[in-house]
Amino acid sequence: MEVYQSxxxxxxxxxxxxxxxxxxxxxxxxxxxxxxxxxKKGELNEDFGFYVERPFHIVSQLPRRRYLSRVDGLPxxxxxxxxxxxxxxxxxxxxxxxxxxxxxxxxxxxLNINGNGGSKHxxxxxxxxxxx
Amino acid sequence: xxxKHNGLNQKWKILYxxxxxxxxxxxxxxxxxxxxxxxxYLISRLPKHxxxxxxxxRYLRINDKKKDNPHQIFYFDHLTRTVKSKSYTAKSLxxxxxxxxxxxxxxxxxxxxxxxxDFRDGFVVNEKGKVMDVSGGADQNGRDVIVWNRHGGLNxxxxxxxxxxxxxxxxx
Numbered sequence: 001m002e003v004y005q006s007x008x009x010x011x012x013x014x015x016x017x018x019x020x021x022x023x024x025x026x027x028x029x030x031x032x033x034x035x036x037x038x039x040k041k042g043e044l045n046e047d048f049g050f051y052v053e054r055p056f057h058i059v060s061q062l063p064r065r066r067y068l069s070r071v072d073g074l075p076x077x078x079x080x081x082x083x084x085x086x087x088x089x090x091x092x093x094x095x096x097x098x099x100x101x102x103x104x105x106x107x108x109x110x111l112n113i114n115g116n117g118g119s120k121h122x123x124x125x126x127x128x129x130x131x132x
Numbered sequence: 133x134x135x136k137h138n139g140l141n142q143k144w145k146i147l148y149x150x151x152x153x154x155x156x157x158x159x160x161x162x163x164x165x166x167x168x169x170x171x172x173y174l175i176s177r178l179p180k181h182x183x184x185x186x187x188x189x190r191y192l193r194i195n196d197k198k199k200d201n202p203h204q205i206f207y208f209d210h211l212t213r214t215v216k217s218k219s220y221t222a223k224s225l226x227x228x229x230x231x232x233x234x235x236x237x238x239x240x241x242x243x244x245x246x247x248x249x250d251f252r253d254g255f256v257v258n259e260k261g262k263v264m265d266v267s268g269g270a271d272q273n274g275r276d277v278i279v280w281n282r283h284g285g286l287n288x289x290x291x292x293x294x295x296x297x298x299x300x301x302x303x304x
Contacts, residue, residue, distance in 0.1 A: 054148055061143035064163065068144070071244070073230070084163070085155070086243040087211040092149065113133055120133050 001025065010129050038097055050095035055105060057091055067091040070104045070124055077114035079123035099127045157210050165251040166208035170294050171218055173197060173204055174264075177254065177289035178271040184264075184290075186217050190237045192225075192277040194266055205295060212243045225249055227258060227279055234278045236264060254289040255282060263288050 004013040006024040019025060039045045041053040050056075058068035066082035070090040074081070085091065092105035101110035109124035117132030136142060158168050166172075174184035176194050183197035183204040197204060205218040206225070214224035217238050224247045226239040231246030241247065248259040256264035258279055265280035269287035282288060 050146070051148065054150070056149060057147040057152070059145040059147050061140050061145060083243065083245075084213045084248060086213060088243065122133065 001027070008131065040097075045095065045097060045100075048095060048100065050102070052097040053094050055092050055094045057085070058093055068093070070106055076121050077119060077123050078121040080111070096127070099129045101127055101129060103127070155210055161208060161210065161213075163250065164208055164213065166215070166292065167294065168210040169207055170296070171205045171207045172295060173293045174206060174256065175291045175293050176266055176271070177286050177291060178266060178269070180271045181291075182271065182273065182275075184277060186219055186238055187274075189220060190239070192236050192238065193273075194271075194275050194277060195273050200295075209241075212241050212247075214241055214243055214247045215249055216241070227262070231258075231260065234262070234280060236277050236279050251290075251292055254291070256290055257282075264290065 002015060002017045002022075003024040004015045006022065017025070039052050042051060044051050060066050060068070060082050062082075064084070067085050068091065069081055069083040069088075070079050071081055071083075072079065083091065089106040090104065093102050093111070094105060095101075096103045096110070099110060103110050104124045107124060110127040110129075112123055112125040112128075113119060113132040114121040114123050116130070134142070156168060158170070160167050175197065176182050176184070178194075181197070182194035183201075184206070185193055185195040185201070186203045187193050195204070202219040203217070206215050207218060208214075209216045209224070212224065216224050220238055222240060223238040224241040224243075226237055227233070227246040228235045228237055228239065230244070239247075245259040249264070250257050250259075258264075261282070262279040263282045265278050265285075266287040267276040267278050269285060271287075280288065
């Protein structure tokens with residue numbers, strides 16, 4: 001039993017194939033009575049390294065320590081820049097457990113690579129939970 | 133997005149808001165060179181030492197300094213990191229047209245790069261390098277203040293005089 005084409009996407013088909021030992025054919029059996037459940041608000045999601053719905057800034061390690069910020073009006077679908085800290089929600093991000101994405105508190109959209117991942121430009125978009 | 137090369141420009145820190153120290157509301161902000169929320173005049177170093185003044189709620193010109201004239205008093209706002217007018221506290225020093233030209237005025241605060249200014253060695257320097265400049269170097273009341281490439285002339289040099297401190301001696 002394998003994940004078709006190894007694509008780790010929501011609604012990706014599961015098919016049968018010859019055994020090859022690849023990750024898309026490997027599964028864990030988790031008994032329901034041993035399942036801890038998904039991390040709740042304020043708890044750490046160990047797979048992603050973020051606390052659920054706990055707001056944060058993303059701070060550049062360049063000398064001026066600017067914050068990742070969402071802005072409008074830039075070309076090429078670019079919406080994410082770094083700016084000096086201010087009091088706006090455009091600089092506040094959080095990890096959303098339901099979609100497993102990072103969202104901007106200003107518009108509750110997910111951090112996203114433009115063009116379905118085909119671009120180098122970052123923006124926020126309605127949540128798709130695709131790899132980009 | 134870019135391939136990983138471990139440069140400092142690819143490194144980020146996650147700072148949770150509930151672990152963040154409270155932003156200081158007073159004292160020197162070393163990045164901008166200005167004291168937080170401490171009202172000041174911006175005095176031109178041209179011979180008449182005129183003060184930056186807001187006209188008609190928007191335009192910036194130099195005029196004779198008058199004590200406690202709110203149109204001549206500005207402060208560095210610690211939340212938005214912009215320079216605000218005491219008369220119009222929702223507005224900040226700004227290069228109009230999203231920074232595309234050489235004018236200077238006060239506009240609704242958005243803290244974009246065209247509203248970010250530092251005070252360094254007598255120059256009021258915008259984020260992208262242009263400095264505050266008395267247009268044409270004319271030391272006249274009502275003369276426009278603009279931004280221009282830095283050339284070091286006296287018409288680009290300013291003193292920040294905080295309202296709670298003695299004024300520097302004026303020489304003619």
